[in-house]
Amino acid sequence: MxxxxxxxxxxxxxxxxxxxxxxxxxxxxxxxxxxxxxxxxxxxxxxxxxxxxxxxxxxxxxxxxxxxxxxxxxxxxxxxxxxxxxxxxxxxxxxxxxxxxxxxxxxxxxxxxxxxxxxxxxxxxxxxxxxxxxxxxxxxxxxxxxxxxxxxxxxxxxxxxxxxxxxxxxxxxxxxxxxxxxxxxxxxxxxxxxxxxxxxxxxxxxxxxxxxxxxxxxxxxxxxxxxxxxxxxxxxxxxxxxxxxAKTHSRVRGSVNPFQKIIKDLNFPIIANLALWFSLAFVISVTVICYAIATIDPGRDSVIYRVSSVKDFTKKKH
Structure with missing residues (x-):
């Protein structure tokens, strides 16, 4: 590549x-x-x-x-x-x-x-x-x-x-x-x-x-x-x-393709590749993190369990 x-x-x-x-x-x-x-x-x-x-x-x-x-x-x-x-x-x-x-x-x-x-x-x-x-x-x-x-x-x-x-x-x-x-x-x-x-x-x-x-x-x-x-x-x-x-007298100079200057830019291939691979790496990273969090076992030893657990203060101590 x-x-x-x-x-x-x-x-x-x-x-x-x-x-x-x-x-x-x-x-x-x-x-x-x-x-x-x-x-x-x-x-x-x-x-x-x-x-x-x-x-x-x-x-x-x-x-x-x-x-x-x-x-x-x-x-x-x-x-x-x-x-x-x-x-x-x-x-x-x-x-x-x-x-x-x-x-x-x-x-x-x-x-x-x-x-x-x-x-x-x-x-x-x-x-x-x-x-x-x-x-x-x-x-x-x-x-x-x-x-x-x-x-x-x-x-x-x-x-x-x-x-x-x-x-x-x-x-x-x-x-x-x-x-x-x-x-x-x-x-x-x-x-x-x-x-x-x-x-x-x-x-x-x-x-x-x-x-x-x-x-x-x-x-x-x-x-x-x-x-x-x-x-x-x-x-x-x-x-x-x-x-x-051949061009005719009806052409308009103001009608310029806004992407024409970008494509002619010598740095365009470099910028395009940076944007492509960074976006791909970002999407993969977010997907892996979301999958890891979704598959964590919410046991009593888990930090997620301790943070998300709600204590019941209505029960009387015996």
Whole structure:
């Protein structure tokens, strides 16, 4: 039992260290400042980005990582998001503001963001065929080569490797045609997935994929710096995804489950076990004491007999 408790506590400790993903701000306009290293609830990612574009959000955001320095310039801001599913962390430049987030609602939060924006190009490569179609509708018919060079990824053997390299090639091509979508208050989202990549040998293809993503994002950053200084470029990596539907404008921030904070508390397993075993020991002790008292022989030599006996003073002494 105690070994099980140690395993649970260790697992929770590892989860706290790594979180559920990273929210990295690669580029930001001068009107917005990102500071600190506070954790962010994944369900608030969409609200943070909405506020960065000058939109109103429902309720307040319990996060102090973003400061709006010039609210009148927010309407000029464009948003680009690179979201990668299936990995906790992706490499970023040294001057990047990176925040761990907790929860598996990052994708649902991005869906909510898209639903609230008037113009959002959501290119979801998780479904490769659908994502390519969405890309072509934004940038027109193109013939982008796959990303090179490669060592561990095997596009001639695995379709998943080939599709991934094609997707990076499309993003690299898009970085040269950003003027088609980079307009004030517009958003461009690229969604990738490392879940489907065959990990042979071991995790070498994943490590190579991470390096290729970093190079592609760096190329995108260089292209943005040359063209526009009012772009917010964000990279999101999340290991797990939620199957919940996207949130709508009718959600209420005040409706919070009162047990949610208790369950997320790292000390909850310890407190629960203490309460359980103490209650069990108390019940057993009371039961044994009651049984012992009930089965005592109330003889004349018993203390109970002497205390509870009533003397009859009506009888005369003979």
């Amino acid at each position: 105690f070994s099980y408790i140690r395993i649970v506590i260790f697992s929770l400790f590892i989860a706290v260290i790594f979180g559920d993903g990273d929210f990295s701000v690669l580029l930001s306009p001068s009107s917005i400042e990102f500071t600190g290293n506070d954790q962010l609830e994944s369900s608030y990612i969409g609200d943070v980005l909405l506020a960065a574009l000058g939109n109103s959000v429902i309720g307040s955001i319990p996060w102090n990582g973003m400061t709006i320095k010039d609210p009148f310039s927010l309407a000029k801001t464009s948003l680009i998001i690179i979201q990668v599913r299936g990995i906790y962390h992706l490499p970023t430049p040294n001057d990047t503001s990176t925040y761990e987030f907790i929860g598996s609602d990052a994708e649902s939060s991005l869906d909510y963001l898209v639903s609230q924006l008037s113009v959002a190009y959501d290119i979801n490569f998780v479904n490769h065929k659908k994502g390519v179609g969405q890309f072509l509708s934004c940038f027109g018919s193109i013939d982008a080569p796959i990303v090179q060079p490669i060592e561990y990824l095997q596009p001639h053997q695995y379709w998943s490797h080939k599709h991934f390299l094609e997707e990076l090639g499309l993003i690299k091509h898009a970085s040269q045609h950003l003027e088609l979508v980079l307009k004030p208050s517009h958003a461009l989202i690229f969604r990738l997935s490392l879940d489907r990549i065959v990990k042979v040998p071991r995790y070498a293809p994943i490590n190579e994929a991470k390096a290729l993503i970093a190079a592609t994002v760096q190329n995108l950053m260089d292209a943005i710096r040359e063209r526009n200084d009012s772009v917010l470029l964000v990279q999101i990596s999340n290991k797990h995804s939620s199957q919940l539907q």
